[in-house]
Amino acid sequence: MNVMLTRPALQVEKLQDMVVKSGNNPLFFPTLKLHPIDIKLEKNHYDVIIFISANAVEYGLKILKNISYQQVLAVGSATAKKLSENNIIINDFPKNKASSEALLELDSVTQLNDKTILIFRGKGGRETLKQGLIKQGNQVEYVEVYERVCCDISHLHCQSLDKFLLSREGVISITSIDNMKSLIKIVNQINHIDKLKNYLLVVLSERIKIYVNSIEFDKVLVTPNTSNNGIISVLMNLNTLDKPVKYS
Structure with a gap:
């Protein structure tokens, strides 16, 4: 077939x-084809880093090297694997399903409060993860490191x-x-x-x-x-x- x-x-x-x-x-x-986006962050430290996809890892590594952080989270197993391949320690990720909703349900994530959080992602996308983290009293920023083009x-x-x-x-x-x-x-x-x-x-x-x-x-x-x-x-x-x- x-x-x-x-x-x-x-x-x-x-x-x-x-x-x-x-x-x-x-x-x-x-x-689709992926184009990297050149960006500079205003801050160089965050409490938590979250990668929303393996592509976000691929295009975000250069930026990650220039900031300090305490925890790294991944949206799913494929993203976690990409991080591991680049010798980045992952603190947690959903084991059964890759989604923003599954990430927000993790005990390690529900306990986040009053943290500065940076989400690596592609341009555009859903707001579910950011909104959920803000409701818990966190400060959340995006860094959009690539865009999808037809x-x-x-x-x-x-x-x-x-x-x-x-x-x-x-x-x-x-x-x-x-x-x-x-x-x-x-x-x-x-x-x-x-x-x-x-x-x-x-x-x-x-x-x-x-x-x-x-x-x-x-x-x-x-x-x-x-x-x-x-x-x-x-x-x-x-x-x-x-x-x-x-x-x-």
């Missing part, structure tokens, strides 16, 4: 290999889309709402987005599912977690099913 991989080109290699090992055929269709259309996009549409069966992997918006923008310039509405979307969260349902994509499955393994587990289940899948 064809699996359309829509992550940025530099981040898709590991997932590609896992898709092949699962017995499926990966097709590259990058929808990819320009390339021959690869045209080729992958043509191959994908040749089969009536296929899966599209969607990792964020921005990812989905860029997919729609690119596909509409090549073909017509309605042609993809008959295919299954595999998404990383209920929040993404709600969005894609709102734009009339009805065949959607949510991964059990936000890692590559979560995506592969859904593909493996699909490969072994002998009855129609129920979508909600």
Whole structure:
């Protein structure tokens, strides 16, 4: 089965290999590219540092080296792994689910009060984490270290889309709402987005599912977690099913 991989080109290699090992055929269709943002902080010390994604780690390391801090928190296991690979000690992170809500529920986070907190993230995004921390009496700042930009259309996009549409069966992997918006923008310039509405979307969260349902994509499955393994587990289940899948 064809699996359309829509992550940025530099981040898709590991997932590609896992898709092949699962017995499926990966097709590259990058929808976003990441650009670093140059920024200087006004302060050089914070009580707590929080990284909201592995990308935030990748683009925030240079800034992190120039500030002091007491604790480092990560939004999930993939972000924590990226920190560990760069020899940064992580004090805590949600073990089962990567999300702002799960982070706010950690005992170590509910106990934070009257702290200065710096959140590393990409440009834009949700305010859930910041608002939750402020309610606990903390001072919270963002440092936005990268931005997501829609990819320009390339021959690869045209080729992958043509191959994908040749089969009536296929899966599209969607990792964020921005990812989905860029997919729609690119596909509409090549073909017509309605042609993809008959295919299954595999998404990383209920929040993404709600969005894609709102734009009339009805065949959607949510991964059990936000890692590559979560995506592969859904593909493996699909490969072994002998009855129609129920979508909600």
